[in-house]
Amino acid sequence: MVKTKEAILIHYQNQIQAQQNKVEGLVKKLNQVSLSRLGVFIAEILIIALIISQGYHWIMGLLLCIPVLIFMVLVKKQVSLQGELRYARKLFWIYQNEEHHLVDRKNGYDDGTQYQDEYHPYASDLDIFGPLSLYAVLNRCKTTKGMDLLARHLEGPLERTVILERQGGIEELNKHIDDTFHFRAQLQDHESGQLGIIEHKLAHELELQLRFIHAKLLRAYVAFVPFLTIGLLITGSFLGGVWWNLLGLVAVFNAGLTFFNLKAINQVYYGFSGGAELLRAFSGTIEWTERVQWKSKYIRDFFQPEEDSTPVSRQIKQLSSIIQAFDARLNIIVSSFLNLFFLWDLRCTVRLDKWYTSSSAHILKGLYRISQFEELISFATLNYNEPAWVYPQIQEKFDLKALDLGHPLIEDGKRIVNSYSLHEKPTVDIVTGSNMAGKSTFLRTVGVNMVLAFSGGPVCAQALSLSIFNVLSYMRIKDSLNDQTSTFKAELNRLKMILDSTRVQRNSFVLIDEMLRGTNSRDKYLGSKVFIEKMIEQQTPTLFATHDLQLSEMESEYSFSVRNYHFDIQIADGEMHFDYKLKHGACKTFNAAILLKQIGLSLKD
Known part of the structure; x- marks a missing residue:
């Protein structure tokens, strides 16, 4: 029987209480041993004083040895109790960390900031490393090589056979989950280097x-x-x-x-x-x-x-x-x-x-x-903490079918899920919609779950079937004063990386969020159009989010290669309501005019 998340949380809370009780009991025992040592020390002094006052006798010599022996036994007992206390406190921290993770997504392990790389094909755009990242959610490693392994498995897809074998390994570790907490507790004080x-x-x-x-x-x-x-x-x-x-x-x-x-x-x-x-x-x-x-x-x-x-x-x-x-x-x-x-x-x-x-x-x-x-325990812990998540089916032939796909980094109560499938042949899927309607989040939802799937982990979905893709993204493009790079130049560099990669990697999957923001609207449209045509020519599956409705018109020209999707808003009494649900077709409702009006700017027809 699969545990619910509520049952898992209760289990953690029970373990926390048990370890807290154990810590308190051990502290009491240590205090008793300390008092006993003091008593033995006083007894030794009294025996010495008695020998001085009464004179030495062999019986006195024997009595003199007894407190020393008892003292040595007490020291050994104290060392043993101190070891138990340290371990109980470490295990207490492990369970408490998992409780915090379930309640407020906090994790006391390293967040992988050192692996951040804005030039990586997708890591920066998909929040793979750093605070509030996928790595920050996953990581349960204390050794440097363990953290490096975890990072490496999130930086690119593994082979299909390896992914399937890792799924089996993670699932088996999940059956030994309580033992893995003890495994982690023994390493808790370890410094990574x-x-x-x-x-x-x-x-x-x-x-x-x-x-x-x-x-x-x-x-x-x-x-x-x-x-x-x-x-x-x-x-x-x-x-x-x-x-x-x-x-x-x-x-x-x-x-x-x-x-x-x-x-x-x-x-x-x-x-x-x-x-x-x-x-x-x-x-x-x-x-x-x-x-x-x-x-x-x-x-x-x-x-x-x-x-x-x-x-x-x-x-x-x-x-x-x-x-x-x-x-x-x-x-x-x-x-x-x-x-x-x-x-x-x-x-x-x-x-x-x-x-x-x-x-x-x-x-x-x-x-x-x-x-x-x-590294494998990191995924097993995720698998245990998220019982509703599933292992994806990794297909040999071109495929992507997702049922109720959600973003792994969004809390359960706030997460909106969407279903999405690729056509049997590669297409460019253009996603239009209002500001804040959910376009960017949807692209990241698809991308992050792909990263999880290709590392052998469970995904945030009711079901997911997909083939292996090399994910490439274009989302957070920034200028750089140090490199003397403007936003437009940074965008061109990113596009070149994507074009070079898709040219040689036939199993690429591209995620584009609002292309060419650093230029005028005409060049932006023409550049986006020619890029989409290039993806169509190469038969590279692409999710392309944009505010430009003109691009959605490409569906009529490329009816077998372009599909339109959108996120819309509902407006009632001048108020906007978002459902964050993916729908077929181009968007018809936008919210820029309403947002501008809220800050005192009204658009004229």
Whole structure:
């Protein structure tokens, strides 16, 4: 049974409340642990005071150890609770973000402003990137590669087989939607560039940086030094004297050895610093993807047959453990002690080298898999949040049939839907109508849904069947002071791009909104007419919105190649009413005179 949007919203609100309750419960537990630690600390002081006043006895020594052990257990418990609390807060944010998205279309993820390109064939005109864009609605990615993948899939049509496979993958992820929220929660604190830094280090830097640790003598001493230190410590405790001096000499030698290799150690460590928790999160996300028996081909192709029997998630967890140990150098006191007696930094470097040598060749593929899942989860989340939307049928032959097509970026209560179909052969469909009647919105509705369809996502329609088109648009044409480009020159550049593209791409689909605004009305009409004739000659399907009624007269001359549509208004008692419904034929009612009259200008016959 398909959930309604109201049921989905209630589900999110219930999850938000559950996570809020969990956060409050964990905070209470943490406060209790903190008070218990304080109590244990006070108990330890009292025992010490009792020993001082009553004298030492072996029973007192035993009592002295008990609070220390309890304190260590409490510290471990506190660390565990803090981890649970951080995760509960991240999951709370995930559900709250989805609630906000359903209620007021707000999304806390990146809006894709960095991908904006006014020279792209359609991205700027169709609001694909930036605030209040399709990308802003879709995106649920935190990694740079995930965001790049999402942008790339919105920038041009995929092949038909890939689109169909992606539909299957998105649909399968939709069945695991609650798991995807946990997947996203583990990445919530991730800064977009962090994964890229680690990937670059593993792929291009680490092998060379680890070469210094391959010296056999150095490696042998690093392996032997813990036994040497502990042996001298035990011997010195019983025999004292020269053995303590020997331990001191070993510590000085270790300090010199660490300092001599410090530059090389720092190079190895750079890029991993503080990354242990992030790697653990990556390990958790990948582990989930490895557990599920995926059925869709698109998702199965994310995985390659492993050369090593060790799952990628475990390899990443091992790397996380090494980096966590390496992070001890962030505390100068702890670091000094460990390096003086155990050559800690060099030991971590040896462990890292062993991991690098034995790790699967697919480790980078495993990390990239996170971004692949993120990108697909973005579409699955849209699919889940919009249960009334449908997957389009992707046809091999020329086709476009839309039933109740709506604009994906307009709210449900305000969205007006229209049905529209292409003729069995390409035509130029001229859309006339009044200002604000809905021409531009209709063109964008067709274009944005095409972009969604060609990326494998669901579309805002009751039904949509279409073949693959290369979408080209001409809508928001602006001048540029920096490029010394006038509006008219910018329009000519855009037209040239469209003409060049349609000449070589036989499956183009063109969206034109009021052509040649930067010139006089006669040249505008003649230029528009010759452009339409060019599209007819090339058999390029075109949606052409215009205020120029003369262009609608071309239907009589090109009865099989031109069709007229319009958006009109109803005027009652001097008031305008828009229904935003697409109708056949040329427009007969315009509103410019009424709008001018409202600002004090009356047109004379």
